[in-house]
Amino acid sequence: MKKRNNVTRNITYGFELADYLIAHPEITEKHNSQNFIIFTEAPHDLNRKNADLLEQMKEEGKGAIKATRRRGTRNSWKFETVSP
16 A cells, blocks of 8 residues: 555656746746656655655766645645755
8 A cells, every 4th residue: 555655656746846846837847857856745655755756866877856745735845856
């Protein structure tokens, strides 16, 4: 069940992030061609899985943007650049 919940959360939060990025094009202009990895402020298994993905990307020499969905707010995000 956890895997299904993580997939559902990633999809849901992915749509929210896409809506946010469309409304704030300056973010995608600043971070052109980088991957956004979704995290939440609330502790979820999703964070652990996506942290593993972020580490894997760093090991491969790829940078990414850690996009954290802020708790208690509707579609509010915090962005952090993660370099390889």
